[in-house]
Amino acid sequence: MQNDRKLPEPSNIASQARRRTFLKASGSALVGATLAQTKSSAQTPHVSVDDDIRIGLIGCGGRGTGATLNALKADPGIRLVAMADAFEDRLQGCLQTLQRQKDFRSRIDVSEEMQFTGLDAYQKVLATDIDVVLLATPPGFRPLHLSAAIDAGKHVFAEKPAAVDPAGIRSVLASAAKAKEKGLFIVAGLHARYEPETIEMTRRVQDGAIGEILNGRMSRYGGGTWVKPRKPGQTDVEYQLSNWHYHTWLSGDFLIEQFVHEIDRMAWVMGGYPVSCLATGGRQTRTEEMYGHTYDHFAALYKFANGSELYTTSRQQKGCANVFDMRLAGTKGTCIGAGKTRYEIAGPTAWQSGKGNGKKQVGHQTEHDAFYRELRSGGYLNNGDYFAKSTLMAIMARESAYTGQEITWQQALDAKQDLMPDNIAWDTPVPPWKVAIPGTTKFA
Known part of the structure; x- marks a missing residue:
């Protein structure tokens, strides 16, 4: 696959000898x-x-x-x-x-x-x-x-x-x-x-515990993140690196930086990646320049080749209700999740996960x-394959929301978009502070 990004070859890296000879020991996989x-x-x-x-x-x-x-x-x-x-x-x-x-x-x-x-x-x-x-x-x-x-x-x-x-x-x-x-x-x-209860839930669903998946929903609503004031003498690169959450070229927007966890989980349990995405989003509470050019809420509808659909919503807005849940509807039952590790399957083979509070970061x-x-x-x-593809699935939703257009999987994979400056230095010109406007912003 052709790689558009220019990746400089660090000096004296590829030729470094290993410190010692590694030995292969027998053992079973986890x-x-x-x-x-x-x-x-x-x-x-x-x-x-x-x-x-x-x-x-x-x-x-x-x-x-x-x-x-x-x-x-x-x-x-x-x-x-x-x-x-x-x-x-x-x-x-x-x-x-x-x-x-x-x-x-x-x-x-x-x-x-x-x-x-x-x-x-x-x-x-x-x-x-x-x-x-x-x-x-x-x-x-x-x-x-x-x-x-x-x-x-x-x-x-x-x-x-x-x-x-x-x-x-x-x-x-x-x-x-x-x-x-x-x-x-x-x-x-x-x-x-790597969450044991998520692994077990996924295994059961993929083994047919709720039948054929018809649709899914995933929501995660939370508060904001920190902002660091600009210090005298800071270059744009220094300042934006200090507040990287709010600059798409560094974070990808919070949909990619945070919500990719939930997107990955849903892609995994649904057994693959979508063919297209139509999304919306914007800025309602984080509108000042200190919040860079990212959004504070998104909603996306993903369509899969087998006809199933996934609806995802996310936001980072202070003072609002916090929500973290998922739902899968199948031909034989449902799977409902709360937080990161609590699941309940209703149907012919009913099941509940352990008594974790859903917040413990076991994974x-x-x-x-x-x-x-x-x-x-x-x-x-x-994990490189799903690491990349789940992130691309999140990028599809961001670009659909930014542009107001439906984005296909192949369109996203083939796009020329490259947000990172080449050979970045402290005085490198950074992308201008500009909030995406649906209907006007284009996806390269």
Whole structure:
């Protein structure tokens, strides 16, 4: 597949030798991750049970900090040895938070020489002898960093979403294929696929517990996110990176950055991806310039080749009712979900999930548990395909809402749209602050 985005080849990365020879140990795959797994035809570089696993973190915000803690908890042989962020204060804040965790303090082994800052800091981490890299920067950088990581021979945990535009999606698909050839892991932060109760619900529905799916609905309504005031002397790139949620070239809009979790879950349980999407959305409460050019609400209707439909609604508006639920209607019954882990199937084979409150983030941990268990045991995980396609499904809805036009799957996949500037630097001109206007805005 042709990749439109120009991905610079970081110097001294692809040629880096592995720190040691990885040994392949026998073992069975994690049962809970079966549906999230893709087999590789290549020899997978694994570690023996006695090896340390050296990890590097790229992106030291809240999710990067959380992913590092998940990794440390998943395997007692993991050590954090390298860190990178665009901003020094963010890196130091993350490091201090990690060092305060007494259970893991001895495995936080990041010398000053292994702390890298700036927009090229990711290259410096990938040039070290780490085994695994955690990618948790703003999503606009994900395709570039993923491509560089696979070229450098690193196993990858990549936070969601996969990209912010179709050019990025094609890049991620190419990286996933290359990772498979090289036997490198890609574990995606779409953690519903590693939630035990979500796995069980999906298995039952796909086994016919509610018959043939006729339609589905997914809603997630929540409040807003933080805003950081502009500091004197900040360039546009510095300011927008500090407020990346509100700039489509960095976040993809909240539909992609946050709601992609729910879109992925529904695509998974419905068994595939849609042929088209017609959506609407806008800004009602976040209208000031400090909120960049993103929307605060969306509603989308997806159509599938078999005639089934999926309706999704999402919003980020303070002071409004919070809603988080799903519903599937089939020819023999229904499946209703509340929050992330509570499900009830009504029909000939009725079932209820456990008594979790729907808020516990089990998947954040189990995805890392699966990652390192498979890395040591001889299995293989590559989530790159659904990582990219579920993100593309979200992009379809954003672009339909932005333009007011129905967007097909193939149209979205083939689109030339590339929101990320080439060779970005602190003084790079950024996309102008401009809110999409349906009927006027075009999808390239």
